[in-house]
Amino acid sequence: METNNLALIVRTMADTIIANENYFSELDGVVGDGDFGYSLARGFEIVLQDWDALDNSSPSHFLKAISTIIIGRVGGVSGIIWGTAFLRASMTLATKIEVSKEDVIASFRNAVEGIQKRGQAELGDKTLLDALVPAINQLEASFQKGEDSRSAIEAAAVVARQSAEATRPMLAKRGRASYSGERSIGSLDAGAVAVAVLFEAVSKAWKA
């Protein structure tokens, strides 16, 4: 993967997040405070605004630039979680110019570790990790089977969607939704759905 592909992914993410602002916020509003879409959208708006000025001298620098915007401008849990994810991915890639499939998986793993360090969430706590981790697992499995990026991402998107749906019966143990206790059962986790929507969008963009 090159910076070009990376740019496609981040741009697709940004466009998708902005297009889904209200949908994401509504999901967060069921048992959270309804600002998830708003927070992310404000951050990725800035990503798009600053797009041409972003340091894309290397994949690592590019991801660092994104993380700086998110950490600097996005509030709420999401600012930290998503900002940390980009920062960890950037750190993983360090000085690399070419990004291998192994690098992609390592970046994702490192991002998850960072999210868990900050947020202390376990799998099953009804957070975006419940969609992200299975999707990464699928991506890795596909890569190991020698599938191409296109079908690997497609398969990961399917798993992300299924896993997001699977958050419905979960009891929220992290984030604001956890205050609702038993009432959090029966609704989807906003972050997990966002992960699914983003994997789907990237998969679609990859094919085009």
Added chain:
Amino acid sequence: METNNLALIVRTMADTIIANENYFSELDGVVGDGDFGYSLARGFEIVLQDWDALDNSSPSHFLKAISTIIIGRVGGVSGIIWGTAFLRASMTLATKIEVSKEDVIASFRNAVEGIQKRGQAELGDKTLLDALVPAINQLEASFQKGEDSRSAIEAAAVVARQSAEATRPMLAKRGRASYSGERSIGSLDAGAVAVAVLFEAVSKAWKA
């Protein structure tokens, strides 16, 4: 008229005011502040509560006792207006034990004078005077024609009702309704309707 008849009138007024609390307040709510029924009802509740202890050694004393309750316990324009009316009537009757038809008219006239002194309202300003004064005029005319109390009161009630209805096209120039300016046109004056309702109730009670 004796204290007995006077007692019947006041009791009928009290019962009617309490029964019409919400109706009177609704009328006041259209362009006023919606408390007219509430204010009067709270005062006449006390009249009924204290009924047996009221000084009824003479018509004048009895009316004075009522006025003291109203002035002492009813707030808003109505406390003053109605309290003043009872006080003026009481003053008119002074030491009389028997109340003649002339005394009744004189008491009413004195009450109207008192109301006007306090409130500075003219006929046509869309206040209770617009029902009260025509009703008194009718009462006096009936008495002068030699009609009995029963038919005189009945005729006065008819005039009071017509006059109350006639407040609809008026522009309020006094009281809170006047702040609504042109908007006060098209609704009935709460006080005028109350006067009509009370004349009707007394007329009905007189017949029974």
Added chain:
Amino acid sequence: MKKLMNDPKKFVSEMLKGVALANSKTLKYIPEYNLIMRADGPNDNKVSILQGSGSGHEPAHAMIVGYGMLDAVCQGDVFAAPPADYIYQTTKLIASKKGVLYLINNYTGDRMAFEMGREMAEADGIEVRAVIIDDDVAVKDSLYTVGRRGVAGNFFVIKAVGAAAERGASLEALEALGNRVVAATRTMGMALTGCTPPAKGKPIFTLAEDEMEIGIGIHGEPGRKRVKLASANQIVDELLASVVEDLPFKAGDEVALMINGMGATPISELYLLYGYAHEQVEKLGMTIKRNYVGNYCTSLDMQGFSLTLVKLDPELEDLLAAPAEIAIRTF
């Protein structure tokens, strides 16, 4: 509209009880007359200051009794002037050798009750003077004969007169001062929603989701006009224009600016309004010497606000800055 209350008929008395219990060292409560008065009054070296008025405008008036402000209030029911007898009894209780000053908001019920109470008090030999407050520019004085309403501007009259009274001013001087503040004060308000008196249980008027009412009173009286909801800045522009042209206020004037909430408006929105109003007043060439943002004179649970400008002179500014102590406090 829902309320946190028990029996609507006890709304006022239970509220006053709360004020009294929260301020047991400084305030005295006499339930019979809905009366809240300073525990340390009356003081024969100081004119006593009384405001009556209906309830529903909290913190005015029951919560603004204290050092440097009112000596007492006797409140009527929600939106109803107090009975004349409350005023008479209160006047007797607070009578000082220097006299008693009534600060009356210009409503028929209040004026009549105070007039009658005053007659009774004067018959007892108590010296009484009165100032009529009528700062609301929404009511055109010339059209309707009852004159303008007294609204949030009453705060400035109370504050200035209260401070001067503490400094020992005479009854005549305070009456003149009160009239001077009234003459320098203009207010206009608006509402996003009507208010609901506890005993009524329904809003006095209702507005659609995209409507607002401009020029409302503080008793749910409808205003000058009902129009489409506009942006905060546009609303400030409209209220400010009405207020400024009325006195008129001019470039070079030193002023106090108040954004007063109507009861259910979050303080965040009031500060947002203040920010823009401040800029606009300065653009007109005036200098804002003092500012006030919060709930001063409300209309129960109405959403909305009023904007008040007061033209200051050095004496008035000094009186407004003088210390005072009332139930409404943060610490």
Added chain:
Amino acid sequence: MKKLMNDPKKFVSEMLKGVALANSKTLKYIPEYNLIMRADGPNDNKVSILQGSGSGHEPAHAMIVGYGMLDAVCQGDVFAAPPADYIYQTTKLIASKKGVLYLINNYTGDRMAFEMGREMAEADGIEVRAVIIDDDVAVKDSLYTVGRRGVAGNFFVIKAVGAAAERGASLEALEALGNRVVAATRTMGMALTGCTPPAKGKPIFTLAEDEMEIGIGIHGEPGRKRVKLASANQIVDELLASVVEDLPFKAGDEVALMINGMGATPISELYLLYGYAHEQVEKLGMTIKRNYVGNYCTSLDMQGFSLTLVKLDPELEDLLAAPAEIAIRTF
């Protein structure tokens, strides 16, 4: 629900601008970080105190910066913790030789942002400590692993720590004091209506005319249960019982009692609630040494209130009584 605002995206910045313009002599506003700080800070003889938090809880936190209270706040958007970078930048701006104390309401977003901001600040050599505030008894600590929320009780932590900081207390001492206040403070809230974030335009939750929600948070999080609307006294009984049994508070305790409005509750209702709560607390044998009635920590335009009890000792009582100066004032 209607709002007095312009562009919802500018809600927070326009509000902060208003706060700054209304307090231009005492406060400094740095729009880039939604930062309101004391104009006279930092002071190397005094620990600097920072609270971050999301917006929508006004007057907390932007309007309670000042002498004896906070040295700065950097607010996030409505109900969103500030970005970590705001905290880092703010910490640098207020850094004093005596250190910086964070007072953090216990929410995941706030904790993470402050943790990250702190790491960055410590890397610059700034000494930082933090106190986590979690006074809300509605959230059962044992069941959910994120712990209790910080709600209106944060006022007492800020006030006590703020006063002690003015007296020169060390960073360690302030951290210990903050934790001591947290340990002595319990709150529970309820709502008659949900609240509407400006950018959302619709209430986060809606309640029927005869319903209320018990145990709500201050971000529109639904509460323990949704039940039939009860009388004010019954509601106070329920909240008080939850608060009292939790610490537990006991006969003989000296306490501070706060009735805190959620943003759109008229002050009349808050005093009505206070009156009954006061009587009940005294019936339980406690002595109310200080009381607080008003809007301290709100949830935008939510109707409702919370009840807080703080167990006092002489030191704490003295700190609560110490003078302070903030944007929220009457005069």
